[in-house]
Amino acid sequence: MSAQHPPITDDLAELYVEHNTWLQGWLRRRVGDTFTAADLAQDTFLSLLDRKTAAVEIRKPRPFLATVAGRLLAHRHRRQLLETAYLEALACLPEEVAPSPEAQLMAVESLQQIDRVLDGLPPKVREAFLLAHLVELSYAEIAKRLGTSTSSVKQYLTRANRECMFALAV
Amino acid sequence: MASNRDTLILPSGRVISRTTADAAADWLTLLMSGEAGDEQQRQWQQWRQAHVDHEAAWQHVESVTGRMKSLERAPAYAALSSYGASDRPSSPARRRATRMLLWGGLATGAGLLASHTGTWQPTLADCRSGTGEQRNFTLEDGTRLTLNTDSAVDLRFDTNQRRIVLVAGEIMVATGHGPGLTDPRPLWVATAEGSIRSLGTRFTVRQHAERTSVAVLESAVEVSPWSGSGSARLLHAGERTQFSRNAVEAPRPADEHADAWARGQLVADEQRLDDFLAELGRYRPGVLRVDPHIAGLRISGVFPLADTDRILATLPSVLPVRVQWRTRFWATVVPAE
Numbered sequence: 001m002s003a004q005h006p007p008i009t010d011d012l013a014e015l016y017v018e019h020n021t022w023l024q025g026w027l028r029r030r031v032g033d034t035f036t037a038a039d040l041a042q043d044t045f046l047s048l049l050d051r052k053t054a055a056v057e058i059r060k061p062r063p064f065l066a067t068v069a070g071r072l073l074a075h076r077h078r079r080q081l082l083e084t085a086y087l088e089a090l091a092c093l094p095e096e097v098a099p100s101p102e103a104q105l106m107a108v109e110s111l112q113q114i115d116r117v118l119d120g121l122p123p124k125v126r127e128a129f130l131l132a133h134l135v136e137l138s139y140a141e142i143a144k145r146l147g148t149s150t151s152s153v154k155q156y157l158t159r160a161n162r163e164c165m166f167a168l169a170v
Numbered sequence: 171m172a173s174n175r176d177t178l179i180l181p182s183g184r185v186i187s188r189t190t191a192d193a194a195a196d197w198l199t200l201l202m203s204g205e206a207g208d209e210q211q212r213q214w215q216q217w218r219q220a221h222v223d224h225e226a227a228w229q230h231v232e233s234v235t236g237r238m239k240s241l242e243r244a245p246a247y248a249a250l251s252s253y254g255a256s257d258r259p260s261s262p263a264r265r266r267a268t269r270m271l272l273w274g275g276l277a278t279g280a281g282l283l284a285s286h287t288g289t290w291q292p293t294l295a296d297c298r299s300g301t302g303e304q305r306n307f308t309l310e311d312g313t314r315l316t317l318n319t320d321s322a323v324d325l326r327f328d329t330n331q332r333r334i335v336l337v338a339g340e341i342m343v344a345t346g347h348g349p350g351l352t353d354p355r356p357l358w359v360a361t362a363e364g365s366i367r368s369l370g371t372r373f374t375v376r377q378h379a380e381r382t383s384v385a386v387l388e389s390a391v392e393v394s395p396w397s398g399s400g401s402a403r404l405l406h407a408g409e410r411t412q413f414s415r416n417a418v419e420a421p422r423p424a425d426e427h428a429d430a431w432a433r434g435q436l437v438a439d440e441q442r443l444d445d446f447l448a449e450l451g452r453y454r455p456g457v458l459r460v461d462p463h464i465a466g467l468r469i470s471g472v473f474p475l476a477d478t479d480r481i482l483a484t485l486p487s488v489l490p491v492r493v494q495w496r497t498r499f500w501a502t503v504v505p506a507e
Contacts (some may be wrong), residue, residue: 082249082250083249085248085249086245086246086248086249087245088248089244089245089248089249090242090245099242107241107242107246110237110238110241110246111241111246111249111250114238114246114250115250118250127251130247130250130251131247132202133235133238134238134241134243134244134246134247134250135243135244135247136243138204139202139203139204154199154203157199157202157203158195158196158199161195161196161198161199162191162192162195162196165191165194165195165198165230165231165234166178166180166191166195166227166230168234168237
C-alpha cells in the first residue's frame with residue numbers, strides 16, 4: 001500500500017457518481033444484503049485510489065468495476081472461510097488457552113496473509129510449509145504424510161520459504 | 171512489501187538483494203530440517219555476521235517465524251489446510267468431513283510436536299549451549315545469563331518487559347545492579363509450565379519434562395504457573411521449589427550448591443549413585459547406565475565438569491564399582507568384582 005494517497009481526482013468522483021448505484025445493485029445481487037453491498041462498493045472505489053491507472057483511461061467502466069468488486073468479494077469469501085475454520089478449530093481447545101477476541105482478530109489477519117502468499121504454490125508445497133511451520137513436523141514425518149521423499153520435502157520447503165518468508169510482513 | 175526481481179524492501183525500509191533473501195530462507199530450511207551440525211551452525215553464524223544485510227534478512231525471517239509461532243497453531247493449521255481442501259468444488263458436508271479428518275490427523279502431529287520441539291527450537295534460539303558446555307551472556311540491560319549444558323533461551327525484550335524464554339535446559343539469571351543498570355521493565359523467565367518474575371535477584375531455573383524447578387540464591391522471585399490462577403508463590407533466597415502448569419509445591423531449603431554448575435562443578439552430598447549419574451549424564455553425549463544393584467550407593471564430592479570421563483574413572487576409588495565401556499559413548503557402572 002502506498003504511504004500517501006493521491007488526491008481524489010475529478011475522474012474518480014465522476015465514476016462514483018455515475019456508477020455507484022449500479023455497482024451496489026450488482027453487488028447486492030451477489031451478497032444478498034444491502035449494507036454489505038454498500039460497504040463493498042465503497043471499498044471498490046477506495047481501492048482505485050491506490051491504482052496507477054487514471055480513471056479517465058478506463059474505457060468500459062462497468063466491466064472494470066465489476067472485476068475489481070469481484071476480486072474484493074472473493075477476498076471477503078476467503079476470509080470468511082478461513083475465519084470460520086479457525087474459530088471452529090479453536091472451539092476444540094480448552095477454554096483457558098483460548099486467545100482473547102482481540103488476539104483472534106489479529107490471528108485471522110495473519111492467516112489471511114499467510115493464505116495469500118501461499119496462493120499459487122502447488123498443494124504439496126503449501127501443505128509442507130504448513131506442516132513444518134504450524135504443526136512442526138519433521139521433514140521425514142511430512143514426507144510420510146505427503147507420500148514423498150524427505151529430499152522432496154526439503155525442496156518444497158526451500159521453494160516455500162524463499163517465496164513466502166519475504167512476502168510476509170511482520 | 172514492495173519488490174522487484176533483484177531487490178526487495180523489508181518492513182524496516184532496508185533494501186536487500188534477492189540473493190540475500192533467498193540465502194536467509196535457505197538457512198531457515200536447513201535449520202528446520204534438524205540436520206544442521208555444529209559446523210553448519212557455525213557457518214550460519216558467520217553468514218549472519220558477514221554483512222549487515224544478512225543479519226537484517228535473518229531478523230526478518232525470525233520475526234515472521236515468531237509471528238507464526240504466536241498463532242494457536244493447531245487451529246491455524248486446520249483453517250489454512252482445510253481451506254485448500256474446501257477450495258475445490260465439493261458439498262459443505264464433504265468439506266466438513268475433510269476438515270475433521272485433517273483435524274483428527276493433527277492429533278498425531280500434536281504428539282510429535284512435543285518430541286520435535288527439542289530438535290529445532292533450540293537451533294533457532296537466541297542463546298544456546300551444547301552438551302557439556304556452560305556459556306555466559308551479558309544482556310542489553312546488564313543482566314547476566316549463564317546457560318548450563320544443552321540449554322536454549324529466546325530473548326523477548328521490548329519497551330514494556332524483559333522476557334527470557336527458557337526453551338530447554340537450565341539457566342542462572344543475575345539481574346544487573348549498580349548505576350545505570352536499574353531497569354524499570356519487569357524481568358520474567360517463561361518456561362513450559364509458568365513464569366518466574368525476578369524481584370532484583372539471582373536465581374536458577376531448570377526445565378524438566380513437564381515441570382520447572384527454581385532455586386533462589388539472592389533476594390526473591392514470584393512463581394506463577396500458567397493455569398493455576400491465584401496459586402502464585404513468593405520464593406526467597408535460600409529456597410527452592412518446583413511447579414507444574416497447575417500448582418507450585420511448598421518451598422524447601424535450597425541446596426547450597428544450586429549454582430555449582432555455573433562454576434563448572436558437580437557437587438554431590440550423600441547423593442544416590444543413580445541420581446548422581448543421571449546428573450552427570452546431562453553433561454556428556456551418549457548413554458550412561460547404572461546397575462540397579464548399586465543404584466542406592468551414596469556418593470559425596472566436588473567434581474570438575476570439564477572432564478566427565480575422569481569423573482567416571484575416579485568412581486572405583488571411592489565406591490565398590492567399576493565402569494564397563496561398550497563404546498566411547500556407552501558406559502555402564504556395575505558392581506566391582
